[in-house]
Amino acid sequence: MTAPVTLPDTAPLVLTRCRDLVRPALSRAVQRLHPWHAGMAAFSLGWSDVDGSPLPGPQGKGLRQALAVLGAEAAGGPGEDAVVGAVAVELIHTFSLLHDDIMDGDETRRQRPTVWKAYGTGPAVLAGDALFALAVQTLADAPGGYGAPAVRRLASALSDLVRGQAEDLLFESRPWTGTGAVRPQEYRSMAENKTGALLGCAAALGAELAGAPGGTADALDRAGRHLGVAFQAVDDLLGIWGDPAATGKPVHSDLRRRKKTFPVLAALASGHPAARRLDTLLSTGGPLGEEACRRAAGLVEDAGGRAAALAEAHENLASARDCLERVPLAPAAHEEILALLPFLVRRTG
Numbered sequence: 001m002t003a004p005v006t007l008p009d010t011a012p013l014v015l016t017r018c019r020d021l022v023r024p025a026l027s028r029a030v031q032r033l034h035p036w037h038a039g040m041a042a043f044s045l046g047w048s049d050v051d052g053s054p055l056p057g058p059q060g061k062g063l064r065q066a067l068a069v070l071g072a073e074a075a076g077g078p079g080e081d082a083v084v085g086a087v088a089v090e091l092i093h094t095f096s097l098l099h100d101d102i103m104d105g106d107e108t109r110r111q112r113p114t115v116w117k118a119y120g121t122g123p124a125v126l127a128g129d130a131l132f133a134l135a136v137q138t139l140a141d142a143p144g145g146y147g148a149p150a151v152r153r154l155a156s157a158l159s160d161l162v163r164g165q166a167e168d169l170l171f172e173s174r175p176w177t178g179t180g181a182v183r184p185q186e187y188r189s190m191a192e193n194k195t196g197a198l199l200g201c202a203a204a205l206g207a208e209l210a211g212a213p214g215g216t217a218d219a220l221d222r223a224g225r226h227l228g229v230a231f232q233a234v235d236d237l238l239g240i241w242g243d244p245a246a247t248g249k250p251v252h253s254d255l256r257r258r259k260k261t262f263p264v265l266a267a268l269a270s271g272h273p274a275a276r277r278l279d280t281l282l283s284t285g286g287p288l289g290e291e292a293c294r295r296a297a298g299l300v301e302d303a304g305g306r307a308a309a310l311a312e313a314h315e316n317l318a319s320a321r322d323c324l325e326r327v328p329l330a331p332a333a334h335e336e337i338l339a340l341l342p343f344l345v346r347r348t349g
């Protein structure tokens with residue numbers, strides 16, 4: 001009998017390869033900032049501590065910079081063509097996390113204090129703004145006449161990002177059930193805007209910077225948007241059932257703050273008897289304590305919310321794959337993009 005062949009998990013290798021390619025340009029870009037902002041950016045990126053002492057390694061997955069590099073390679077160019085775009089999307093991602101943590105009052109991210117917690121809210125707002133400006137400046141300087149269209153694509157993704165964040169905030173004041181309840185399609189639109197727009201923009205920018213035709217960049221953009229919905233559905237699962245040691249978030253954090261996440265919305269819309277009990281539990285005033293969170297998580301699961309969110313993630317990954325099938329892509333880069341997809345859903349543990 002032949003022993004089963006265990007293939008190495010290529011996703012972490014792909015992320016590392018792309019990160020190594022982008023890092024020198026990202027460091028140079030950050031050094032252009034005011035030293036105060038550069039310190040906060042380096043802290044947020046996991047390069048250094050509050051006192052400036054160097055830290056061993058990167059903290060984020062670096063997914064957006066990888067998509068930019070792979071977008072260029074998928075279009076038949078060298079990954080180097082995408083570096084300026086990869087730097088821009090990574091700076092925007094860092095900026096959006098800084099502001100998001102302030103808006104949510106989150107005190108930790110990636111198992112470390114958030115920037116506002118470590119440096120204060122005012123400085124963190126300003127550092128975010130500086131990163132935003134730096135991203136636009138970096139992309140505008142793209143060689144070969146690519147700057148203007150690239151900035152245009154980034155600006156369009158940014159307005160979707162802000163729209164998605166607004167949609168998410170507005171969900172908070174909507175009722176759990178009835179005519180005003182958040183419908184699954186509204187959730188998808190929010191997730192596509194808030195998370196998918198930048199993922200899609202990253203891959204499309206990479207392709208455009210490598211001279212790809214518009215159809216190729218648009219297909220990569222659409223794939224990234226589906227990836228965003230899948231990613232957000234998985235994030236919601238982790239917000240309820242994730243291991244705090246792995247997610248860096250306290251257990252049941254999304255339930256405690258009564259967030260309108262996909263598993264909860266799907267459970268409430270299921271018509272299952274557990275849905276009514278869940279509605280009652282969530283609609284009672286006051287903070288949701290640990291015992292109530294545990295009960296709510298059980299009711300969401302009984303009503304099929306956990307399975308529905310996982311199905312949503314898988315369906316969107318399949319749609320992302322379909323988008324990639326519709327255009328000619330360099331096979332090796334296509335394979336590497338495909339390798340990243342299940343890696344993200346496997347985060348559910």
Ligand code: GRG
Nearest residue numbers: 060061062096097099100158161162165194195
């Ligand atoms: C960008 C113009 C502009 C405004 C900001 C604050 C805001 C408006 C939008 C928030 C967008 C946001 C934070 C979306 C969530 C994205 C997301 C899924 C973050 C986590 O991404 P990972 O897991 O992070 O890739 P790591 O830690 O790996 O880098």
